[in-house]
Amino acid sequence: MADVSAVPAAPTGALRRLMRRKLALFGLAIIALVVGGAVFASWIAPYAPEEQLFEGLTLYGEPMPPSGAFLMGTDLLGRDLFSRILYGARTSLIIGVVANGVALVIGTLVGVLAGFVRGWFGAVLMRFTDLMMAFPALLLAICLAAIFQPSLWIVAMVIALVNWVQTARVVYTETTSLAEREFIAAEKTLGASQVRILFKHILPHLIPTLIVWGTLGISVTVLLEATLSFLGVGVQPPTPSWGNIIFENQTYFQAAPWLVFIPGAAILLLALGFNLVGDALRDVLDPTQRGND
Amino acid sequence: MAGYLFRRLIQTALILLGVSFITFVLLYVLPADPVRQIAGRSATAQTVENIRAQLGLDQPMLVQYGRYLGGLVQGDMGRSYLQKTEVATLIAARLPASLLLMAGGIACELLIGLSFGVIAAVYRGRLLDQGLMVTSFVAVSAPQFVIGLLLLYVFAVQLGWFPIGGYGTFAHLVLPAVTLGIMGSGWYSRMMRSSMVEVLRQDYIRTARAKGLGRARVLIRHAIPNAILPIIAMIGIDIGIFMGGMVVVESVFGWPGIGQLAWQAIQRVDIPIIMGVTMVSATAIVLGNLIADLITPLIDPRIKLR
Numbered sequence: 001m002a003d004v005s006a007v008p009a010a011p012t013g014a015l016r017r018l019m020r021r022k023l024a025l026f027g028l029a030i031i032a033l034v035v036g037g038a039v040f041a042s043w044i045a046p047y048a049p050e051e052q053l054f055e056g057l058t059l060y061g062e063p064m065p066p067s068g069a070f071l072m073g074t075d076l077l078g079r080d081l082f083s084r085i086l087y088g089a090r091t092s093l094i095i096g097v098v099a100n101g102v103a104l105v106i107g108t109l110v111g112v113l114a115g116f117v118r119g120w121f122g123a124v125l126m127r128f129t130d131l132m133m134a135f136p137a138l139l140l141a142i143c144l145a146a147i148f149q150p151s152l153w154i155v156a157m158v159i160a161l162v163n164w165v166q167t168a169r170v171v172y173t174e175t176t177s178l179a180e181r182e183f184i185a186a187e188k189t190l191g192a193s194q195v196r197i198l199f200k201h202i203l204p205h206l207i208p209t210l211i212v213w214g215t216l217g218i219s220v221t222v223l224l225e226a227t228l229s230f231l232g233v234g235v236q237p238p239t240p241s242w243g244n245i246i247f248e249n250q251t252y253f254q255a256a257p258w259l260v261f262i263p264g265a266a267i268l269l270l271a272l273g274f275n276l277v278g279d280a281l282r283d284v285l286d287p288t289q290r291g292n293d
Numbered sequence: 294m295a296g297y298l299f300r301r302l303i304q305t306a307l308i309l310l311g312v313s314f315i316t317f318v319l320l321y322v323l324p325a326d327p328v329r330q331i332a333g334r335s336a337t338a339q340t341v342e343n344i345r346a347q348l349g350l351d352q353p354m355l356v357q358y359g360r361y362l363g364g365l366v367q368g369d370m371g372r373s374y375l376q377k378t379e380v381a382t383l384i385a386a387r388l389p390a391s392l393l394l395m396a397g398g399i400a401c402e403l404l405i406g407l408s409f410g411v412i413a414a415v416y417r418g419r420l421l422d423q424g425l426m427v428t429s430f431v432a433v434s435a436p437q438f439v440i441g442l443l444l445l446y447v448f449a450v451q452l453g454w455f456p457i458g459g460y461g462t463f464a465h466l467v468l469p470a471v472t473l474g475i476m477g478s479g480w481y482s483r484m485m486r487s488s489m490v491e492v493l494r495q496d497y498i499r500t501a502r503a504k505g506l507g508r509a510r511v512l513i514r515h516a517i518p519n520a521i522l523p524i525i526a527m528i529g530i531d532i533g534i535f536m537g538g539m540v541v542v543e544s545v546f547g548w549p550g551i552g553q554l555a556w557q558a559i560q561r562v563d564i565p566i567i568m569g570v571t572m573v574s575a576t577a578i579v580l581g582n583l584i585a586d587l588i589t590p591l592i593d594p595r596i597k598l599r
Contacts, residue, residue: 131311136574138537146559147323264439271434
């Protein structure tokens with residue numbers, strides 16, 4: 001613990017150290033690719049994602065395997081899979097960022113309040129968090145999503161509702177240990193107000209943790225959205241999502257495996273990208289983790 | 294110790310009480326009407342009201358909850374709306390399959406995860422280590438249903454080594470268990486690697502080597518047992534993750550466990566079954582956590598229970 005200054009030293013060189021990690025760069029490249037595909041989907045996509053193409057089915061009405069005309073083949077309705085994957089990236093990213101953002105805000109709020117206010121209020125908040133930990137999260141999410149007839153935003157909220165718990169626990173632990181450090185005690189002795197301590201000392205020190213958990217959390221969110229959509233209770237067709245593309249085509253997957261494995265690979269890659277970057281960020285931002293690899 | 298255990302059991306009971314209340318309220322306020330499902334589309338308003346009264350669903354929410362809780366503490370989880378069977382009976386019939394799947398999943402994740410972790414630590418910094426760690430990242434990033442469908446496609450459809458789905462023999466268990474275990478194996482290989490790296494740094498390892506013990510013997514007798522101990526307690530915590538994974542894996546492989554039961558119940562708004570499976574899962578999760586907390590000080594005497 002060399003640095004106990006009031007405001008954490010700006011992570012100078014953190015970006016540079018991040019850039020030196022090959023795996024992190026690979027992760028960033030994946031994320032950049034998906035973000036690029038999502039943003040420019042309407043320019044890149046060769047067809048409209050919902051358009052059922054006459055030439056997209058064989059004479060027998062079967063989907064077409066990947067070829068020059070259809071880079072990733074077509075689906076059961078003769079729609080171009082590549083175009084649907086591009087637009088599906090939008091769904092994944094929107095839900096990933098929104099759901100995870102909301103979960104992060106709730107988790108931070110609960111964690112900081114419970115760790116900083118203490119007393120009965122903090123105790124109640126943490127008991128509630130313990131309670132949420134005992135919920136079978138996926139089961140809860142499926143249940144909520146199934147009953148709500150989900151839209152994109154409801155799916156995002158359902159995911160946020162089951163995903164804030166981890167963040168709350170991590171933030172709580174960090175906050176309580178920060179609150180016991182000497183410089184906080186010194187501030188209190190000097191007569192600093194609770195609010196000042198919270199905003200000038202506690203929250204800034206939490207930023208590295210939040211960056212790391214925020215990044216890793218997107219990967220969890222992307223996987224959860226894909227799972228809900230795969231079960232048919234997530235994002236509803238015809239809005240393409242990588243999960244619901246698999247849901248729509250899985251009955252036919254033995255004959256047309258690309259309809260399952262191309263979107264499957266897309267989900268895996270995006271989750272992998274955020275996991276790699278998040279893990280590297282943890283090493284770079286948290287000095288206690290350094291030297292373990 | 295006895296005091297600690299007593300306090301934890303009380304806590305566990307309170308948590309389960311909270312879970313039952315929240316689930317009940319959620320299912321009560323959600324816009325789905327189970328009576329419509331039971332009565333069917335053509336039912337008259339009178340029939341619908343009769344069924345509602347018969348099931349006690351016309352009572353205020355707290356009365357309904359009180360009645361449910363009263364049954365629950367006596368082991369009565371109510372009757373399924375649609376199957377007219379005791380929920381406890383339905384769950385009891387499905388539970389062995391799920392427990393078998395879970396045991397298979399835990400075995401797979403430990404077998405793959407721990408061995409990868411040991412190998413990576415021994416070859417630390419080399420290409421093999423890096424390869425294994427990248428593999429572990431892929432494992433934790435892979436959606437379970439994609440892994441399931443991939444294994445199904447390669448090993449059941451193409452190669453024909455395993456059945457495509459169903460339940461009964463050991464061959465039926467392999468693919469679902471691997472699917473369930475892969476994500477966890479990624480976490481375990483990373484934890485095991487760092488635990489091994491830590492242990493291999495210790496003085497007693499150097500002493501053992503200096504005494505003239507062979508590398509393999511030091512690893513097997515001294516390093517691995519010490520590195521595994523802190524990781525064993527994690528299994529208790531995994532149960533929550535498994536409970537969710539079960540719904541997906543059971544639906545991909547047509548495995549007749551409580552995940553399938555819950556999934557079908559959710560689609561038909563069969564609330565007593567949803568409640569029952571949620572309570573069974575929550576109980577498994579809190580007991581898993583409790584066991585993990587109880588094991589930790591046995592493994593590492595420096596940790597004290599308070």
